[in-house]
Amino acid sequence: MLKRWKKRITPTDVVMWLIGGAILVLIFWGSIATLATGTYTGHHWFDFIIFGLAQGSIYALIAMGYTMVYGILRMINFAHSEVFMCGPYTAYYVAAAFYSSGFLDQYPIVSLIMIFLVSMATSTLVAVLLERIAYRPLRTAPRLIPLITAIGASFFLQYTFRGFYGSGFQAYPVVQILEGEITFWGFRILKFQAVVIAAAAILMAALYSFVQRTRLGKAIRAVSEDKETSALMGIDIDRMIVTTFVIGGMSAGAAGVLYALMFKQVHFFMGFIPGIKAFTAAVLGGIGNIPGAMLGGIFLGLVESVGPSLFLDGLGIVAPYQLKDAIAFTMLVLVLIFRPTGILGERLTVKKA
Amino acid sequence: MKQAIKIGLIGGVVEILLSLIGMVEAFSQRDIVAHIISMGHTLLFIVALFMGYLAAKRTPRTGSLQILSNSFISGLIVGGLVSLLVIVGSLINLRKVFVNAMPVLYELLTFKQGTQIGVFLLLGAGALSGALAGLFFLSPKLIRRVLLISLGSIVGAGVLQDLLRPTFALWGPLAIINEWLFTANGLTIQGAIGLFLLISAFSLFWFRKGAAIQTGFQQLPPAPQRILKMTGILILVFILLILPRVLGLFLSEVLTIVGLYVLLGLGLNIVVGYAGLLDLGYVAFFAIGSYTVAVLTSPELGFFSLSFWQALPLVIVMGVFSGVLLGTPVLKMRGDYLAIATLGFGEIIRILVLSDFLRPWLGGAQGIGKIPKAFIGGFEFAGPQQIYYLILAGCLLVIFISLRLRDSRLGRAWMAVREDEDVAQAMGINLVATKLLAFATGAGFSALSGAIFASKLGSVYPHSFNVMISINIVCVIIVGGMGNIPGVIVGAIALVGLPELLREFAEYRLFVYGAALVAMMLLRPEGLWPEAVHRRELHEEEGDGEGSESPPESKPD
Incomplete structure (x- = not known):
């Protein structure tokens, strides 16, 4: 028994365990050291958590697009970050027009809904065009090729929108009703963060029930399970793939406006980092798995916002907040090494992985 | 007919896109042939010509009148869409959203003739380039190849003028070429015509005699063949x-x-x-x-x-x-x-x-x-x-x-x-x-x-x-041809060298780069200079021995 067990452990596994163990020890030690010094009070932690939740729910919304496309086409839609960017960037002009005409302050709810709709429509349009022009002809190509195409499309979209709207940062107008804070049992939450969390939660719930409950959602799940069989069952594969891109585009557009409301500016390159983070989130949760993407996004947002202060501060590292992206990517690599199926992912067959 | 309209619409959208992102405007600062045609206009013409050619190629029936009319229609539609942009732009101020929709752009698009005349000019230019593309499609293969190479080299000389001019200037006797070929901005007229004739004559000669030279080389005994190769190296x-x-x-x-x-x-x-x-x-x-x-x-x-x-x-x-x-x-x-x-x-x-x-x-x-x-x-x-x-x-x-x-x-x-x-x-x-x-x-x-x-x-x-x-590096390999060493060199020249040379268009560098990557993956996924095995692999389903359709690129490096 022991002999057989011994045989299956390779030196690489040992190295991996050592690395993993070392990182765990570091995290544990850092956290205890931070908590022992007591630099941060409970209110600090609460703020970190709320910020992490808000940021994480935006990641989760973007991750939805990645995970659904991966589930159905088995490709990383690298250009999804640009789908995320183009929505709020276009909606900025609507928002600015509303702001300068005073409409925004008079009817804030209506204008916010309009902004959301414009953003979602633009993102959806771009996502569908992307699928039609760049991805559809490559369905049967070797796997590297769609990935390179997606990278190319990502550059193309970035610089198209840069050409359209210019290369500067545009400041999103301030929505008065989202300013200030609300108090819950003695805890203060910034209003826009609460709105971001609530809106993202509603959208995710809607999306999830759409995929789980409706006929269309069932068909999408069937296609991502097995294309050939579902085609035999009379499901229109092309239509389902387009629907997937539509859903991904809509959630990315909505996430974009939330992002713009939170960080107050838009830029043609704004999609890159959130895009990679959202992909990380999708992998964290188990790619192809919709609840997994939500969970992964929120988890990543929390780790990014709490992690630097919790793990690194105690280790005596200067300016730990600079390393928050490194924490996110380290998480990605660790998950890929130790649990490539993600937190919620089912076991992937060789064909899928 | 339906295909022609569709292709024309795509072409028109592409041209509007190029105009609105400011590429046409930026490229117009450089003349291909001095005072005759600028790079911006060349860009627009190339798109219209390409769409006309595509429309001709996609025509199901082979009657030449049918082909001509189809490419004509698609060219007309391209022109029509661009003139639509001009009309909309003259009515509404698009600059509030699109930074590049400046008056200069409309001047360029209407050939500085004002909106009313300009719209007709645009329609005419579109239809003309469509019809030209149709004629090009119908002409014999030899003429097509010669025309393509000689016109291409004129555009190439115009685009790379800043590179060629100082290079010629460094070489005493060659400096005369500069005066004959180039003005301060663009080629001279006699230079362009001369270059056209020279390249056409040369390529005509090559297409006629090139095969004979190659077989002649292969028929040589191994020893002199090796000597020739060594001298080449x-x-x-x-x-x-x-x-x-x-x-x-x-x-x-x-x-x-x-x-x-x-x-x-x-x-x-x-x-x-x-x-x-x-x-x-x-x-x-x-x-x-x-x-x-x-x-x-x-x-x-x-x-x-x-x-x-x-x-x-x-x-x-x-x-x-x-x-x-x-x-x-x-x-x-x-x-x-x-x-x-x-x-x-x-x-x-x-x-x-x-x-x-x-x-x-x-x-x-x-x-x-x-x-x-x-x-x-x-x-x-x-x-x-x-x-x-x-x-x-x-x-x-x-x-x-x-x-x-x-x-x-x-x-x-x-x-x-x-x-x-x-x-x-x-x-x-x-x-x-x-x-x-x-x-x-x-x-x-x-x-x-x-x-x-x-x-x-x-x-x-x-x-x-x-x-x-x-x-970038991944793209260099993939564009060049995966697994192949000359391919990597070609890829680096194409993706890194060319954009460095066209520095003043740096703003559009990544735009073109992205478009080229997508187009490349759709049309020629094996890269510019692929490894034999890899190429065969990617074209498996199209049947073996189809190498004749797209001969390996003979890019100079």
Whole structure:
């Protein structure tokens, strides 16, 4: 028994365990050291958590697009970050027009809904065009090729929108009703963060029930399970793939406006980092798995916002907040090494992985 | 008919896009033929012509009238859509949203004739170019090829005028060409016509007699054939050696950048092209190479202060070591997962280098300066004209090693792993060792490139090592043709060299780059100069022996 067990452990596994163990020890030690010094009070932690939740729910919304496309086409839609960017960037002009005409302050709810709709429509349009022009002809190509195409499309979209709207940062107008804070049992939450969390939660719930409950959602799940069989069952594969891109585009557009409301500016390159983070989130949760993407996004947002202060501060590292992206990517690599199926992912067959 | 309308609409949308992102405007500053046609107009015409050609090609029936009318219609629609843009632009101020919708743009689009006349001119121009494309489609193959080459070379000469003019000026007797061919902006009229005639005559001659010359060469006995080949190689080496003297400072700088990318590309070619492991974090090793040199040699930090040559072996060792270190965790991953994990590594390295945490050792955001240049005896590799030789030597060394590795047992093991990991393992290939060796070799080459890069700039900054570099290198390999060494060189020239030469259009560089990548993957996924096996693989389903349809590109390099 022991002999057989011994045989299956390779030196690489040992190295991996050592690395993993070392990182765990570091995290544990850092956290205890931070908590022992007591630099941060409970209110600090609460703020970190709320910020992490808000940021994480935006990641989760973007991750939805990645995970659904991966589930159905088995490709990383690298250009999804640009789908995320183009929505709020276009909606900025609507928002600015509303702001300068005073409409925004008079009817804030209506204008916010309009902004959301414009953003979602633009993102959806771009996502569908992307699928039609760049991805559809490559369905049967070797796997590297769609990935390179997606990278190319990502550059193309970035610089198209840069050409359209210019290369500067545009400041999103301030929505008065989202300013200030609300108090819950003695805890203060910034209003826009609460709105971001609530809106993202509603959208995710809607999306999830759409995929789980409706006929269309069932068909999408069937296609991502097995294309050939579902085609035999009379499901229109092309239509389902387009629907997937539509859903991904809509959630990315909505996430974009939330992002713009939170960080107050838009830029043609704004999609890159959130895009990679959202992909990380999708992998964290188990790619192809919709609840997994939500969970992964929120988890990543929390780790990014709490992690630097919790793990690194105690280790005596200067300016730990600079390393928050490194924490996110380290998480990605660790998950890929130790649990490539993600937190919620089912076991992937060789064909899928 | 329906197809023609559809193609015309696509063409029109493309032209509107090009106009609104400001490309037409920027390109109009450079004339192809002085005062006759600018690059911006050429761009628009090329799109219209291409769409007309496409419409002609897609016509189901073969009647020539049908073909002509279809290409005419698609050209007309292209013109119509652009004039629609002009009309809308004259009624509404589009500038509030689209920064580039300036009055200058409309002037350009209407040929400075005002909206009313301009719209008709546009329609006419569109229809004309559509009809021309149809005629072109109907003409015999020989004429088509000759026309394509000679018109292409005029456009090429116009686009690359800033490159050609100083190059000719450096050579005393050739300087006359400048006066004959170029004005301050664009070709002269007699120059353009002369060039057209010259190139047409030459290409006509080549298409008639070229095959005969080739077979003549092959019929020669082996000994003189070998002598001819050797002279060819000697001439090539001679040209490579005198290149920086001939080309001057700016072009040598471009050459060194291309050379660095060739080095990087060759290294990644081993990982991606041979072993099939998609690495999107390759810049990490480049950064490690650069920073190792910086830390070892720079007096600014004052740890070691070695010379470049003393540091170099350590750099390579460091590169190989980091290749093994970063390769070990990802051994079991495949495909996309591997790509993302390596991308993560690349970013982690950059963020660590940038952070204040490692600042005492790596300089943080300000980087490390005062890296000494390399010396051999009294010869300092100071400017680009001298560094070039260092890079050339590096490239030749790496090419040699790559070629030897490719044909070795290890190379065959890599290719087996690339084709099918499980089968390779079943055949007794040690996956761990094979993959790690691929990562280590690639990383070693990359570190070498990084070392030269650091010594070239004299300083290193974390911002030079972002993820775009990794993606660029992957694209160089894929565009050039995966797994093939000449392909990597062609890819580096096409993707790195050309954009460097067209610096004033830098704003549109990545736009064109992205569009080219997508188009490339859709139309020619095997790359410009593919490896034979890979090419066959990608065209499997189209039936074997279809090589005649698209002959291998004979790009000069």
